[in-house]
Amino acid sequence: MAFGPDDLVERQVADVGALMEIRDAFPTMWIDIVQFGDAELISGIGEAFGLHRLALEDAINTHQRPKVEEYDDHLFIVALMLDDAGSVETEQVAFFVGAGYLITFQERPGDCFENVRDRIRKASGRIRGAGSDYACYALLDSIIDTYFPALENVGDLLEALEDRVVGSPEPGNISALHDMKRHLLHLRRAIWPHREVFNTLLRDDHPLIAAETKPFLRDCYDHTAQLMDIVETYREMASGLVDVHLSSVSMKLNEAMKVLTVVATIFIPLSFIASVYGMNFDRESSPWNMPELGWYLGYPFALLLMCASAAGLVWYIWKKGWLG
Known part of the structure; x- marks a missing residue:
């Protein structure tokens, strides 16, 4: 141009x-x-x-x-x-x-x-x-x-x-x-x-x-x-x-870990109760060996104890505000 x-x-x-x-x-x-x-x-x-x-x-x-x-x-x-x-x-x-x-x-x-x-x-x-x-x-x-x-x-x-x-x-x-x-x-x-x-x-x-x-x-x-x-x-x-x-991403991971931790915490006492009553001691050898196994309501008692422990932990965690 x-x-x-x-x-x-x-x-x-x-x-x-x-x-x-x-x-x-x-x-x-x-x-x-x-x-x-x-x-x-x-x-x-x-x-x-x-x-x-x-x-x-x-x-x-x-x-x-x-x-x-x-x-x-x-x-x-x-x-x-x-x-x-x-x-x-x-x-x-x-x-x-x-x-x-x-x-x-x-x-x-x-x-x-x-x-x-x-x-x-x-x-x-x-x-x-x-x-x-x-x-x-x-x-x-x-x-x-x-x-x-x-x-x-x-x-x-x-x-x-x-x-x-x-x-x-x-x-x-x-x-x-x-x-x-x-x-x-x-x-x-x-x-x-x-x-x-x-x-x-x-x-x-x-x-x-x-x-x-x-x-x-x-x-x-x-x-x-x-x-x-x-x-x-x-x-x-x-x-x-x-x-x-x-x-x-870290917050999402923390939320997931918090939920898993709460679930694991609730199941810790349940596992403990189930393990206690799962021990195979001979009741005929001693009257102190697992007397609850001879109760008429022994099994419902164990289940109620587990539910009460879980409910108590859930209430405590909720009261602390750890559930969000």
Whole structure:
């Protein structure tokens, strides 16, 4: 996309010579390179625009950390863009900002820049009249803005998990919580370096960054700080839900153990009485050997003694409040 205040050209170009012709005709040109299959074309673009060789290698070799590198006639910026609003997977986007040009390198098709393209097509705002630095800001702002819906989705999932943990502490909840903490850690690692990117762009005076663009970059810096606050809040919530889940499981186990303990306590005297009257002493050898065995109501007496012992223990436990 090559544009100025009054004109716009948008086309697919596969020849470096055609790019240079378009560049000479417009104040600003945005070259968006998606996928890196044509190494010769990329090398030609690097030579035509004087891009530093090491920076060009970093743009093609992904898995770079978000950063800013300053060169004599251009800036090299790396950012991480979410694949979509419902995902936490990121892809690298590299920016080369020079006098009158902006070159972006994307790993794969699909991005969050369509709103910027529409603004350029409709000449809305100041983007058509500003330089390449403002166009770079607009793209970086779109990248940062995609993190808000992703975190909103994470917040909804956390609320649903909170209801599940509090309502029914199931074994699957802890696995879901650990997945959520891992996603939040991934988002934190993606968002955190962007603060240093915007801080560098704001702090260092570079001729390619106009003074009029810095307030907009400051707004992006504020957004990254806000995102970090949200991520940290959600991480604390996830950690708190893990503690709540473990506490709930422990409480359920304690309730079960309390019931089993009460039952065992009630049966202790019953077992004692049954064992006493189950001893095989010979009554004919001594009148003291189990005289109750000769009673006419000896068996009902033993049963009543057991029931009385059990009832007494139940009343005592209830009086102490141990039954809840």
